[in-house]
Amino acid sequence: MGRRIFNLILVLLLVAVAAFFAAPWFAFRALRADARDGDAQGLAELVDYNSVRGSLKAQIADTPPPAAPAPSLWTDPLGAIRHAMEPLRPPPPAVDTYVSAQGLHDLTRGYAPGEGPPEPPPPEGFLDQAKAAIDARWPRTQFWDPNRMRFAVKHPKEDGQETVFTFQRKDWFEWKLVDIKLPSKTKAQAEAEKGS
Template sequence: MSRIFGLILLLVIVAAAGLFYTAPIISFYDVRSACKSQDIESLAKLIDFDSVRASLKTQLLAGDEGIAAPAPSALNDPVGATGNAVKGVADSIGKAFNELVNPNAPKTPPKPVIDVNSYLTPKALLGLTYGAAKDANRFELSQYEGKPPSPKTAFFSLERARLTITDELRGTTTFTFERHGLTHWQLVHIGLPTPDMEPKPETPAG
């Protein structure tokens, strides 16, 4: 009897561990399903929209240059923070002086206005789960052919998991989930493909 009880207990532990590991993947498919059905209420529970909005805005504004490391902290690195502030003032003065001396010189074009919220509609979020990346705000499911791409686990810990979707043309989009409860995981960050992450065309052997 004790042997059967031990076997049952082992099966329960294995099943619980399997459920815990697959929970972020289940959450990913929940997001995709909620997007397809336009279920805003479910999306509000599955996604931390403030965090995802901030992550997408930073990446879209950075463009191909990529995201820079955070500026030095005045509390932890006062010398570095002061140097960074002085450099910013010097750059502004230099730019103003250059425009004054060379009024006909070509000016840096203004950064395009990006509507980050256009990437947070159910249709755009669905496009992101299909690997549409920066084209997600123009995604149309009716134009998508083939089987929907499946997520792959790139990282997993007790508190955080990263899943990836790879598109042959656009690259790899990364979805970061954080655990909120035993098996509830919430999407907190979407990492768009960067130039160095884009798939490179295969060269024929020989």
């Protein structure tokens, strides 16, 4: 009887250790799934928005795009009057596109927000789902310690472009996204900015 109890305790201890080491991977997968499904409550449990916004603001030039000129009173009098009556609303900050559900979903797949193609529907059968999970592009572990873990997700088409997600442990098995490091601009993006 004592040996069975010892074996049971040993198995439970091994399961707890495996769950402790696998928890960041499950947090990343949950982040990707919640962002794909638009689950705001699930994302709120997985993302420290204040910390992530702070890290993104330092990387993004938060300048709004140039506004379209107002309609002229001489060429479009009704449009000019309608424009004058509209309340002034500042454009949303650029960071909001990155921390939205769609933006996070694109980032977890390696794309910039708004650039990711739609995901195909999940397969039907269990074997097909297992094969799709094995064939899926998994993030690379860039750094691990008991309290922090960094995942690097490569851009599917641009070589050397990686988005890095930093997760921090909040409890024994709870991890939260605290930082996103965006990839450096590609040569095509830099040339396009110089040309404009």
